[in-house]
Amino acid sequence: MENKAHDTAPGGRDFARRLIADMLRIRRMEEKCAELYGAGKIRGFLHLYIGEEACAVGALHALKEEDNIVATYREHGHALVRGVPMASIMAEMYGKASGCCRGRGGSMHLFDAARRFYGGNAIVGGGLPLAVGLALADKMQGRSRVSACFFGDGAVAEGAFHEAMNLAALWQLPVLFLCENNFYGMGTALARAEAQTDLTAKAASYRMAAAKADGMDVLAVHAATERAAARVRAGKGPLFLELQTYRFRAHSMFDPELYRDQAEVEEWKERDPLHVFPARLQAQGVLDEDEIAALDAVAEAEVAAAVEFAEAAPWEPVADLFKDVHTPEGEP
């Protein structure tokens, strides 16, 4: 199931606009996050997704509202595209009570129960068994949801990856494993970490269907995810989809990037989904420059409003420190 780059927007002009709009929303939000980190407004670890936006946007637009989403600590974009309001994400990064997790989680732990967004997992590989369990619950209760689990290439070295892949395949569970292969687990290149760098070969060892898509091409990601999700939803078992992509920024804000050449980064930047896709649409006459600039302005305005919201948001009272360690009596 190898995918070729798509030359046209199959969903038409509005669909293309939505994809660009969401990629811009992630990019502008995260650029602002980096700035706010420098200003000391956001603390802790901050892992930016810049460069990889086509993966979350393409994949999540191909999934349904009823599906379960499990993500990693590099999940701002996934949360946003899933529908978590930017203001709520921003307030969470500020550590405010109006954040989606009331300031308990921060950048790495965004959750949203109503949108079936199960985090926000900062233990590499930790989300995979959860996705297996969510899918098991769906299968046992006769629901046809897909549990989509995002993780990076670093996770394939973890035992949790192999245990989860095997369980999902053994029990034929509706899990869509979405591997965002950005070729580095923190500072360790894939080839320095894996004896087998063709990640789909790992799925084959669990007799699991696998596919690859160009993670820099939002339409390719969308098409591949749509096909994969349809198959998983039809009860044909789990599927492993590798999205090859690249992180333009450092691993986290503490990373001096000693492990890769700037030339390599620049080479990948030429494939920036936020340049390539809009340029293609312009060349095809689907969208013009002004329309794209207008989408960018909307994203910038949303970011400004989110920051304003986060700045003004209240702090959780220290008296509530122990809240939600346990479920209060009377709650389900």
Place this chain on the structure above:
Amino acid sequence: MKISYREAIRQALREALLGDARVFLMGEDVGRYGGTYAVSKGLLAEFGPERIRDTPLSELGFVGAGIGAALGGMRPIVEVMTVNFSLLALDQIVNSASLLRHMSGGQFSVPLVVRMATGAGRQLAAQHSHSLENWYAHIPGIRVLAPATVTDARGMLAPALADPDPVIIFEHAQLYNLEGELPDDWRCDISHAAVRRVGTQLSLITWGGSLPKALQAAAELAAAGIEVEVIDLRVLRPLDAETVYASVRKTHRALVVDEGWKSGSLAAEVVARIAEDCLYELDAPPRRLCTAEVPIPYARHLEEAALPQADRIVAAVREMLDV
């Protein structure tokens, strides 16, 4: 009616499976094999392979799947054969199950029950003889239970399943063959410690596999005219300190018996709390009788020497009372 601890757990599992379609049992050899300790024998035939689900040897994977299934609306009971193998699942228990509620700002509860055997005493050597209840009792967000009687084996599962947060149940491997009288009303809470024997001269505080030893020691002491009170902690997190304190205020002496190693033990926690809150009630320094700080040896005489035993409990009590 007299039944075994093993049978009591089986009855509790069967009741849970009959009463709630969301409940299922998952773990290594729980189905066809009938359970490593034969606890789930017969359940596969009655409930089928979906609900009595055999897993591969993937503790991290299937405990994590239990967490996910709990998030997805099920009420999983995950059996991790023994505490020794639970170390392979520690990440999912400590980094997911216990944290999800708080880390998500109260959005997700994890109604998961994890059962595992614990303890030494069967010549299984160092890798199969751990007592690490204290590791789990250290973690906020989970409840830790240690049934030591037939009644608790029968009664603790239902409230554990009703708890919206993760509960870990430690079944001491030495207790499965224990026979006891199951009262007509075996229902119990999972919040309080219990006074198992009333006494006046010293509070003997323990739980799990050490309870029968403590009761044996108390009976021997009683024959010599020494009356000790035996407290069964039952719930290792959150600790019911009040029941312990009430006993200490009466006896003014405390000895904690713990099958774990002394350093960083649950016994240390109990003694520290007594010292913090009841120091002036004490007529003697509180003491701990724990397992010798060695890996548990295979040879029977060495293993017996390493573990707390009734005769050593008797000796420790006599020394504390100077009688």
